[in-house]
Amino acid sequence: MQRFAGTVTLITGASRGIGFAIAQRLVAEGGSVVITGRHRDALDDAVATLGDAATAVAGHADDPPHRAAVFAHIAATHGRLDHLVNNAGINPAYGPVLDIDADAARKILEVNVIGALEWTRAAVASGLSTSVVNIASIAGVAASPGIAFYGISKAALINLTMQLADELAPALRINAVAPAVVKTRFARALYEGREDAASAAYPLRRLGEPDDIAGPVAFLLSHDAAWITGQTLLIDGGASARPIG
Numbered sequence: 001m002q003r004f005a006g007t008v009t010l011i012t013g014a015s016r017g018i019g020f021a022i023a024q025r026l027v028a029e030g031g032s033v034v035i036t037g038r039h040r041d042a043l044d045d046a047v048a049t050l051g052d053a054a055t056a057v058a059g060h061a062d063d064p065p066h067r068a069a070v071f072a073h074i075a076a077t078h079g080r081l082d083h084l085v086n087n088a089g090i091n092p093a094y095g096p097v098l099d100i101d102a103d104a105a106r107k108i109l110e111v112n113v114i115g116a117l118e119w120t121r122a123a124v125a126s127g128l129s130t131s132v133v134n135i136a137s138i139a140g141v142a143a144s145p146g147i148a149f150y151g152i153s154k155a156a157l158i159n160l161t162m163q164l165a166d167e168l169a170p171a172l173r174i175n176a177v178a179p180a181v182v183k184t185r186f187a188r189a190l191y192e193g194r195e196d197a198a199s200a201a202y203p204l205r206r207l208g209e210p211d212d213i214a215g216p217v218a219f220l221l222s223h224d225a226a227w228i229t230g231q232t233l234l235i236d237g238g239a240s241a242r243p244i245g
Contacts, residue, residue, distance in 0.1 A: 001029055002029055002030035003029045003030070003031075003218070003222045003223065003224070004026050004029045004030050004031025004083075004218075004221075004222070005029075005030030005031070006030070007026075007030075007031045007032070007082040007083060007130075008031070008032045008033070008034065008074065008078045008080055008081050008082050008083075009023075009026050009031055009032070009033050009034070009081075009082060009083040009084070009085060009221065010033075010034045010035075010036075010070065010074065010081060010083070010084050010085070010119075010123065011023050011026075011033055011034070011035050011036070011084075011085040011087055012035075012036045012061055012085065012086055012087050012088035012115075012119060013036065013037055013061060013087040013088030013089065014033075014035035014036065014037060014046065014085075014087060015035065015037035015038075015039060015042035015043045015045070015046045015056075016037075016042060016046065016184070016185065017182075017184035017185060017186055017210055018087060018135060018179070018182060018184060018210045018213045018214070019035065019037075019085070019087040019088075019135075020035075020046055020210065021209075021210030021211050021213065021214040022085055022087065022213070022214045022217050022218070023035055023046070023050055023054060024049075024050065024214065025211070025214040025215065025217070025218045026083075026218060026221075027050050027051065027053045027054060029218065031053065032053045032054070032078065033050065033053060033054050033055075034054075034055050034056070034057065034070065034073065034074055034077070034078075035047070035050075035054060035055075035056045035057075036056065036057055036058070036059065036061065036066075036070055036088070037056070037058060037088075038058065038059070038060055038061075039058065040058040043056035043057075043058050044056070055073065055077060057069055057070045057073050061088035061111055061115045061119075062110050062111045062114070062115045062118075064118070067118060067119060067122050068122075071122055071123070071126045074126065075126065080127065080129070081123060081126055081127060081128050081129065082128070082129050082130045082131075083128075083130055083131050083132070083133075083221045084119060084120060084123045084128060084131075084132045084133075085132075085133050085134075085135065085217060085221070086115070086116040086119055086120065086132065086133070086134045086135060086157075087135040088111065088115060088119075089111060089112045089135065089153075089186075090107065090108060090111045090112065091108065091147060091150040091186075092104055092107065092108070093105070093108065093149060093150075094146055094147060095146065095148070096145075096148060097148035097149055097152070100148070100149045104149075105149050108149055108150060108153045109153055109156070112150075112153035112154065112156075112157060113153050113156045113157055113160060116134055116157055116160060117160060117164075120132055120164060120174075124168070124172070128172060129172075130172065130173070130221070131172060131173040131174070131175070131220070131221050131225075132164070132172065132173070132174045132175070133175050133176065133177065133217050133220050133221055134157050134158075134160070134161050134174070134175070134176040134177075135176070135177060135179070135213075135217075136154045136157045136158050136161070136176045136177065136178040136232060137150070137151065137154040137178055137179060138178050138179060138180040138234060138236050138239070138240070139151035139154050140152075140153075140154030140155040140156075140157065140158050140178060141155070141158070141178060141232075141234070141240075154178070157176065158176055158178065158232050161174055161175065161176040161230065161232060162230045165229040165230030165231075166230065169229055173220075173225070173226075173228065173229040174229055174230065175220045175225070175228060175229060175230070175231050175232070175233070176231070176232040176233070177213060177216055177217055177220070177232065177233045177234075177235055178232050178233065178234045178235065178236075179208055179212075179213050179235045179236065180202070180207075180208060180234075180235065180236035180237060180239050181198060181207050181208060182207065182208035182209065182210060182212065182213060183195075183207050183208065183209055183210075184210060195207065201239055202236070202237035202238055202239050203237065203238030203239070203241065203242065204237040204238050205237075206237065207237070208235065208236075208237060212235060213235055216233055216235055220233065
C-alpha cells in the first residue's frame with residue numbers, strides 16, 4: 001500500500017516515540033517526511049533509520065525562528081507540503097491543577113496549543129494542500145488526576161481542531177487522535193514499575209504502543225479519510241467503553 005507516494009509530511013516532535021512511529025508508517029507507504037525535535041543527535045539517528053525519504057531540522061517547537069527554518073527547508077528540499085502532524089508536546093508539571101506554577105502552565109499552553117496553531121498557520125501559508133492531524137490525549141476528554149493541566153491543554157487542542165476544521169474547509173481536513181497511555185519515554189511516569197496494574201484498566205489488557213497510534217494517524221491523513229474532518233479519534237484500548245464506577 002503506497003497511499004503517501006509523492007507526498008511530503010511534516011511531523012513535529014518525531015525523533016522518537018509516537019512521532020517517529022508515524023514517520024516510519026508514512027515512509028513505509030511511499031511518503032517523504034520532514035521531522036523535527038529538540039536534539040540533533042536523536043534526529044540524526046531517526047533519519048538514519050528512516051532512510052533517504054526523511055530529513056530533519058532541530059529546534060524547539062515553540063521557537064518562531066525554528067519554524068521559519070523548517071518551512072524554508074521544506075521549500076528548498078521538496079517544494080511542496082501535503083500533510084502536517086502536530087505531535088510536539090510537553091508536560092513539565094505533575095499534580096493537582098491548583099498546585100501548578102503559573103509559568104509552567106503558560107509553557108504547556110505555549111507548546112501544546114499555541115505551538116500547534118502556529119505550526120498550522122505557517123503550514124497553510126507555505127501551501128499545505130491536504131490535511132492536519134493533531135496528537136491530543138485521552139486526558140483532554142476527562143478529568144486526569146496527576147496530569148491535570150496537561151489534560152487542559154489537550155482539551156484546548158481538541159477544540160482548536162474543530163475550529164480549524166470549520167475555518168479551513170473545504171481546502172483542508174483537520175482531525176486529531178486522543179491516545180490513552182502509550183509506552184513511550186514521555187509517558188513513562190504513568191506506568192513504569194506498575195505496567196500490569198496500569199494495563200488492567202484497559203479491556204484489551206495492554207498499554208498502547210507507538211505503532212497503535214501511527215496506523216490511525218496515517219488513515220486520517222490519507223484519502224481514505226476524505227470525508228472526515230473536525231473529529232477526534234480516541235485510541236484507548238477500550239477504556240472509554242467502560243462505565244464509571
